[in-house]
Amino acid sequence: MSGEDAPAQQQNAVDQKQETKPAEEPKTESPKTESAPAAAAEAAATTPAAATEKVPEEEAFTYRALVLTGYGGYDKVKLQVKKGKPALKAGEVLVRVKACGLNFADLMARQGLYDRLPSPPVTPGMECSGVVEAVGEEVTDRKVGDKVMVLNRFGLWQEVAVVPATHTFLIPEGMSFEEAAAVPVNYITAYMMLFDFGNLRPNQSVLVHAAAGGVGIAATQLCKTVKDVTVFGTASANKHETISQGGVTHPIDYRTKDYVEEVRKISPKGLDIILDPLGGSDTHKAYNLLKPMGKLITYGTANMLAGQKKNLLAVAKNWYHQFSIHTLSLIQGNKSVCGFHLGYLDGETELITQAMNAILDLYKQGKVKPRIDSTWHLEQVGDAMRKMQERNNIGKMVLTTEPMPEEEKKEEPKKEDKKDDKKKDDKKKDDKKKDDAKKEEKKDDKKKEEPKKEEKKEEEKKEEPKKEEK
C-alpha cells in the first residue's frame, strides 16, 4: 500500500473483499513503506554488510507499478509510483521490465473471479519480458544484462519485478521484448494442452475457440507443427482472413452460426481434441462433439465474464451449467476430460521449463511466432483490458513500460485528475453508493472518448505492421 496515490486507493475501497487483509503478500511487490526497516533487517540477516550500505540507494529508488485497488471495472487497475528497491533473496533476480502480456485470467482477476491473485491491493501480471538488473545469491544461470521472459503467479505489471530465477527464460536471438512478453502464458498453455493432455498426432482434428485470441493463435501455430492436422477455429467473421492465414483450416463465425453444426458438416464423426476456454454449456457441447478416444481440455470459464464488473447472473449461469461427468459415461464413450490452468501449476518448474524449451526450439525453427495485436502504455491498461474483453483483438495485447509521450497523456490527465479530486472529496465509506453512481457516469464519459484514442493508437502502430503479422 505504499506509493504516491495510496490515499486514493483507500477511498476506492468499494469492494468488500478489498477490506479483508491480503491473504498473501506477493514478493514481487515493493516492501511497504511502513515495514521497510523490517525488510532491511531481514536483508541484513542474510547479507549484513551490504544491506546497511545500500539503504540510502534503495530508498531513492522509485518505479511505476500497476495496482489492482479493488475488484470491479477497468478503472480498478491504477498506475502508482513505488519507492524503495525490492530486496533480493537467494535464488531470485531483479528484472527491469520492458513489456507485459495481458491474459484472460487478468480480466477474471479484476472482477474477483480468479483465486490465484491475492486480495487487492496487489500488482497483477503473470508474464513479462525485460533485462536482468541484479541477481541474488545462488543464482548461477542468469547474469546482469540477460534478456529474459518471465512467468509468475502475479506481480509483473510493473517496471521492476523480483522473481525466482527459475521463473525466467532467456529470450532467443531476434525476438523482440513485445513478442517475448506474448510467449509464456499463451504458448505454454497451448503447448501443454495439445501435446501433454491432448497427445496431438498427425491427421487429427482440433477445435480452437477464440482462435484470434492469444491462446487461440498459439494453439493454431502449434497444431500446424504436426502433419495434416485440421484446425476448426471460432472467431468473428472479420477475423477469418487473418486466422486462416495463421493456419485455421475451417474458420467458424460463432456469432452467426452454430459451431457444433458447422463442425459436424465437415467432420460428422466429431473431433479428436477440443480446447474449451468457455465453460458452462459450451463444455457440454464439446463433450458431445468428441470422437471416441477424443480429449476435451477445458481451461477457463470465459462465459462467466459478462460486462466489466462481476456479473452474478453470468457466474451463476456458468455454475449451473457447469459440466460434471460420471466415469461410466467416460468409459462408454472412450473419452477424456482434462482441466488445465497454468496459474495452478506453480511448483511445476520442470514441466514448465520443458514446455518452454520446446516452444523456443520451434520459434528458432521459424515454426511459431507470437502475433501482437497492439501495444499499450501502462496508463492505458484499462483500455487494453476493454479491447480484450470485448474481443476486438487479433493476437496478443501487450503493455509497454516505455514512458507515454506527453501529447498522448494530454487526453488523460483531466480525467485522472477529476477522479482523484473526487476521491479526495469523499473519503468516507458511507458515501459509497453516491460514489459508485458518480463513477458509473464517469465511466460512460470515458467510453465515449475511447474509440478516438484507440484509432490514434492503431495509427501509431501502422508503422510496423510487417513485424506484427505472421
Added chain:
Amino acid sequence: MSGEDAPAQQQNAVDQKQETKPAEEPKTESPKTESAPAAAAEAAATTPAAATEKVPEEEAFTYRALVLTGYGGYDKVKLQVKKGKPALKAGEVLVRVKACGLNFADLMARQGLYDRLPSPPVTPGMECSGVVEAVGEEVTDRKVGDKVMVLNRFGLWQEVAVVPATHTFLIPEGMSFEEAAAVPVNYITAYMMLFDFGNLRPNQSVLVHAAAGGVGIAATQLCKTVKDVTVFGTASANKHETISQGGVTHPIDYRTKDYVEEVRKISPKGLDIILDPLGGSDTHKAYNLLKPMGKLITYGTANMLAGQKKNLLAVAKNWYHQFSIHTLSLIQGNKSVCGFHLGYLDGETELITQAMNAILDLYKQGKVKPRIDSTWHLEQVGDAMRKMQERNNIGKMVLTTEPMPEEEKKEEPKKEDKKDDKKKDDKKKDDKKKDDAKKEEKKDDKKKEEPKKEEKKEEEKKEEPKKEEK
C-alpha cells in the same frame, strides 16, 4: 438355441432376462436349425449355384460352442454342439478357433453387467486365435491357412467363428495360439490407455491395479518399453515375486496395506498415470493420488463384481460411490480423467489396427510377451471363470478348443448328468425356488471338488513351464 442340449437350456431359464427375445442375433452363431432353409435361401441369393450344392455339406457341419444361457453363476455358460456351417458375407472370414482369451468383461457379462453382450442365449468371447478356413468375397488381405488372432464384440468362444476380416490380425512368427489369444484385449487396452490417453513418457510413474491380471501384466510390460518408468503394482503378496520379475518396481499388497499410503511413502507428490479397473471409491482415491498434469484412466467397475451372481448391494455401492467430476476441479488440479473400454470401440478399426501393429512390433523386438496363467478346455470354462474372479491367476486365462482327454472328463459327467436329470425332473417355473436352493447345494459340492481338479490341471501344465513364464 439349436444344439444338442437345447432342452437343458430351456429348463435352465431361471433368469427373467433370458425369456426376453434376443435383441441381436450374433452373426458368429450357427443358423438356427429351424431356420436353416431360410439361411440356405439367403446364401443362394448371393451364390446361387454353389449354395445348392453345399447344403448337404453345410448341414453335416457341426462344431462346439459355449453359450451363455442366462445371467447368473459360473454354470450359466454351457457347451453345446451347433449344426450347419455359418454363411460368409462379403468382407468376412471363417476362423477355425484354436484358443480363446477370458476377460473380466466376460465375468461381468455373465452376471448381466455388461451391455455390449446381447441378451442370452449368446456365445460370449471377445478374442481368440485360429486359422482362416474360408474367406468371403472382397477379402484381399487374408487367405485360407493364415494364422490369425481375432478381436470381436462377442461370439468367439466356439470352434468356428465368422468375423469381418478387419477384426483379424496375422499372428507373428513364433507366437503360439495360446499367446495369440492373450494379446488382443489386454494389450490393446493397456496400449491405448498408456500411450493414447496416458501419453506415457520417460521418468513417469504409473499405478497398475491387479498387476498380476491380464491387463496388469500387459501394462507393466508396456511401461517398461519407456525409459525409467516407475511401476507401482497392486497384487496379493504371493504374486509379488512374479510381478516384480515382470517389471513392477513397487509391488503393493492391497489386501493388507493401504495402497494410497504405500504410494505416498515412495512418491509423496503422487503419480503421473493411474489405471483404474476398480471403479467406485477407488476412483476417488486415484484422482487424489494424481500429480498435476496427471491422468486417471478408468476402464472398469470390477468393484461391482462380488460373488458369482449379480450382487445388487455391490452394484448399488459402486453406483453410489461412482466418481463424478466437475470441470472446475479438473482445472484447478490440472488433471485429466479418461474412460476406456475396448468393447465400446467397435467401429474404430483404424485406431485398433494401429495399436495392434505397434504391439506386434514390440513383440517381435522381444519387448512384450503374453504370460499365460493356465489353459482350460471348453468344458472347464466355469472353473476358469471362478479362478479368474477369485483372483487366483497370474496372467491370462486361456480356453483351448482341443478335445478334452477322456480321463479328465470322467470327473465331470456325473455332476453334469445329475444337473441335467434334476432339470428334467422339475420343468416348471413355480418350482423355481426349490430348484435354486438345490442348485446352491450342488454348487457347494462342486466347490469342494474343485481344488483337486485345479491341482491336477496345474500338474498337467508343469510340463511346459518355460513357455509360460516370461
